[in-house]
Structures are given as structure tokens and as C-alpha cells.
Amino acid sequence: MKVGLCLGGGGSRGYAHIGAIRALTEAGIKIDIVNGTSIGAIVGGMYALYQDVDEMTALVKDVIDSVNVNHFNLFRHSSDGPSFLQNWLTEAVCDVASLRKSLQSHKNNLKALAILFREYRFKDTKIPFSAVSTDLVAGKTVIIKRGKLSDGILASACLPGIFPPMKRGRKLLVDGFVLANIPVPELRRQGADFIISVELVESPSADYKNGIDLLYYVEFLKQKQLERWAIAESDFHFKINMSEYDSSHFENYLVAIEQGYKTTQKIIPRLLRKLEAADV
Amino acid sequence: MSKAITLILGGTGIKGIASIGILQSLQNHGVGIKKIIAAGISAPISAQFALGKDPDLLTEEFALFFKDNNHSLWGLEQFTGLLMSRRRRIVGSFSYFLRERLFCHANFLNDSVLSWETVEPQITRFFGDKTFSDLKIPLVVSAIDLKRGKVVLLDEGKLSDSMKASIAFPGLLPPVSVGNMELVSSTIYCELPMDGITKKDTPVLTIDLPSPFSGGNPQSLLEIVSIVDDIRSRTIKEKLLIKTDYLFRLEGMKKFRWGDYHQIPEMVTLARNETDKLLKTTTLP
DSSP, rough: OOOEEOOOOOOGGGGGHHHHHHHHHHTTTOOOOOEETTTTHHHHHHHHOOOOHHHHHHHHHHHHSSSOOOOOTTTTTOSTTTTTTHHHHSSSHHHHHHHOOOSSSSHHHHHHHHHHHHTTTTTGGSOEEEEEEEEETTTTTEOOOOOOOHHHHHHHOOOOOOOOOOTTTEEEEGGGGOOOOOSSHHHTTTTEEEEEEEEEOOOOOOOOSSHHHHHHHHHHHHHHHHHHHHTTTOSSEEEEEOSSOTTTTTHHHHHHHHHHHHHHHHHHHHHHHHHHHHTO | SSSOOEEEEOOSGGGGGGGHHHHHHHHHOOOOOEEEEEEETTTHHHHHTTTTTTTHHHHHHHHHHHHHHHHHOOOOOTTTSOHHHHHHHHHOOHHHHHHHHHHHHTTTTTTTSSSSTTTTHHHOOOOOOTTTGSSSSOOOEEETTTTTEEEEEEEESBHHHHHHHHHHHTTTTEEEEEHHHTEEEEETTOOGGGOOOGGGGGGGGEEOOOOOOSSSSSSSSSHHHHHHHHHHHHHHHHHGGGSSSSEEOOGGGGSTTTOOGGGHHHHHHHHHEEEEHHHHOOOOO
């Protein structure tokens, strides 16, 4: 029986996944296969490749130290999810919004991913790993499991509107969060029998200042609905409450890791019982 | 035809007006309707139908309303002088239109592209002080309550309030306050009000008015964000369609777009003909 770990997206909150993995491995839970979306793909990819939480944490520190992390601070002006894109887009003047394909380039993303994954490929990982992305041409989710890890993971983490879509054959790939922020059905297709899914919880605000806020709030509701359907297919789901976490600073990664670790420790007994019942 | 059906009507933007043709066709074929669940413009249409309004007259009134108000309602005319490709994007995708208008016309401080000023008099003309209890066919209207962040179903009280809520497309018209709710249209979440279906509603007939997929080769940030919006809505719709017993997908309606206000009579006629055809090949209970 294969145990799968499914890591959801959620920007810098996603460092909590590292803490979650530490708690799971300390409890002796063996993960056979992993997938993820966005930051979930970054952490999942690192785990599949290195299988060592300390090394993962050290690599994250390397990224924070050597790449201009403020560049990633998409959430700088806002503390909640649905409006971060709105803030950026509101700042963008008319011609930028209507003529350019994105607000930022991939330059710093590539630099960060090069530190984390070097030249490694999907086939080099110690346990099977896949990243989940969205194809704008077909309007469908895409599972990436071949090629360079940094390329596949970048396609899973490039937020539409903020970063340019990635061309891959006939596909035009953007962040997997569009349809599969917690890609449970995708992991099932990869052969996982018992799926543990991890959700990073934020608290959205329904307060709106203008029509753009409203559009993003409805988008958020749609994303949540899609997530609920995906979560329903997992065998064990748990949430890491990150609503108090200041996601505006990627430098806060240690706080996020700690939060993930503590939350996961609490659910371990319940998870062990469930695994035992499932005869794993 | 022995068993009456529950009818699900929706549609993005003006395309929902085609519901007139659908209702006409079902009526002509003697299909019993025990309840209508509607979202978007199909809600006021269904309410008018349930009040006994003549469908042809209703089509005329809608066509006239948009003809009289097209400039102030959509402002699309001003784009005719611009590049056709840009205009096509605006007219083709509702989501793109809203974003283009909100971002690019210094509307950052506004709740919406339009105010209720133009639309409200027409709603008052249609419904006055009438309530849901005046309807000959029970009607349930779906909307999103912003305060609770979920779809709500409206089936009592003043019709005009619920009708406003059903057409308050977020970004296009301001949200509507009813009681302690703050309501917007649910069509932007899912074109069809599938959340309104309960076990008692069986058999359920859903009418889908499909639109061509806007994906492909986006040229700008706004287009990319609009495609994302479209992809999600389509996926949610397809997933929720499992709740229906019968589905009529009017493929011909793909040629009309959300803002084709100058083709209202054509839309209604095509929807009627397509429903006629499907009724001939489908055995309803």
C-alpha cells in the first residue's frame, strides 16, 4: 500500500509544509509518493529529492540569503489571499495591465529554483514526485513528472498575471492553484493508495473597497469550492492554520516551519490510527 | 408527459435572455414545470413568465430596453473604432470586459462599472411591489451572499429585490442589500444555479447555454486572469451538472456572446428552435 503526501499551495505560508514533513517523519510515517502545487510543489520536490528536512531548511535559508526575497513579497501590501493580486494589479497602470503579460519576470524565480534543485531531474528523486500545473490552452490541470525539476516546479508556481505563463510544447502553463490547489485526485492517478493532504488555511476578508475586490472574492470562493471537492477524495486531511502568519515576509520561514511542525504533531495520533485501520 | 419537471436556467450576461425561447418551447410542447431555479438574467425572465407575461412581448421589451440604453449600459459602442481584436476580447469574455473596464477606466474606487440608475426603473416596471407568492410557478433565485461567502437561495419577499440580486454581476452592478445579506449574482461562480437543487426537485431538466472557451494565446495580463476565471467556472459547472437528471445543451448558442444585446430576438428564436429539436429526441418522464 502506497502512502501519498499531497501538499497544497499558499505562497510563503507553504514553508509550514517543511515542519509538517518533519513531524510525519519523526513519527515514523513513511511517505512513498509526493505531489504538490505551487509552494507545495517546491517543498514536495525538495523532500522527494533530498529526504532530509535539515537539508531542506538549509536550502531555504540559502535562497532567502542570496536571492532578493523582497521580490517575492507579493503579499507585502496585504495580509490576506484574495486581494494580493488585486493590490498588485491596482498598482499597475492601464497600459501595463492591458498590454503586458505579467508584472514580473522569472529571473529571480529561476535563481531561487537553481539553488534548491540545481540540475536534478524528476527521475533523480528518491521517491516519485509530480508537480501540478494548469494549461491555459486546454483549460485543464497538467501533471508534470518529467524533465528538469526546476522547470516543472516553476510551471506549477507561476501565478497567472504576476509571472509570465510557461510554454511547454503546445501547452501554456500557469500555477496549478487555478484548478488544483490541493491536488489529491492527481496524486491518486499517480498510484497513491492512502493520501494525506495538507491545507494551508488563510482567512479571507469579504470586505471590499471596489469592484476588483469583489471579482477576486468570487474567485476565492471558486477556488475553495474546487479545493473542497479535491479534499473529499483524500484519506486523511489536515489543516495548518496560517491566518495569524505574516505572509508578507518570506524571511519568516522559521515561524511557518514551526507552525507546521506543531500542528502536525497534534494530528499524528489520529493519523496513526487511521493508517493502522487502513492496514498500512 | 405525465410528470412535471424542475427547470434550471442560467447563462452568462445577456445570453440568459434566451431563456424566453426555452420557456416558450417547453410551454408549446406541454412540458409541465413544477418549479424554476434561475440565476442571472434568466431569473427576471422566469419571474415574468411565471407572472403570465406573453413571451413575444417580453422579448420585445428586453430588446427595446437594451436598444434605448445600450450606450449607458455597456459603452461597447465606443470600442468599434478600436482594433477589432481588442473589441473581440471585450465582447467575447465577460470576465475580460469587467476587468478591462475596472482596471483601465480609472474605476479603482468604484464598486461597479454601472450604477442601478439605468436598470432599476425597468425592474420596477416589471415587478412593482409583487412578491414571490404572486407567481403561478414557484421560483427560486440563486445569488451569492458576500457576508457569508456562499450561494443563497431566494424564494420569498419582494421580487424586485431578488431580481436585482440575480443580475448584480460583481463588478458590473453594485451588490444588493436584502435583510442582513449583501447579494451579488451567482452566475460568475457557476452559470447554472445547480446549488439550488434538492432531492424533492426530481426530475430536473437543466438547460446549458455554452460559450466558446476563451483559452488559447493570451496577449495580456488581463486576458490571462480572465481565462483563469473562465477555466474555474467551466470546471465547477461541469462538476455540478452531475446533479441534473436531464441536460439540454444548446450548442448553437455558442455563436452568441455575453454582450450581444443587439441580437436578442435572434437568441430567443435559436434557443426556442434548439429546445424544440431536443424535446423531439429526448423522452422526459
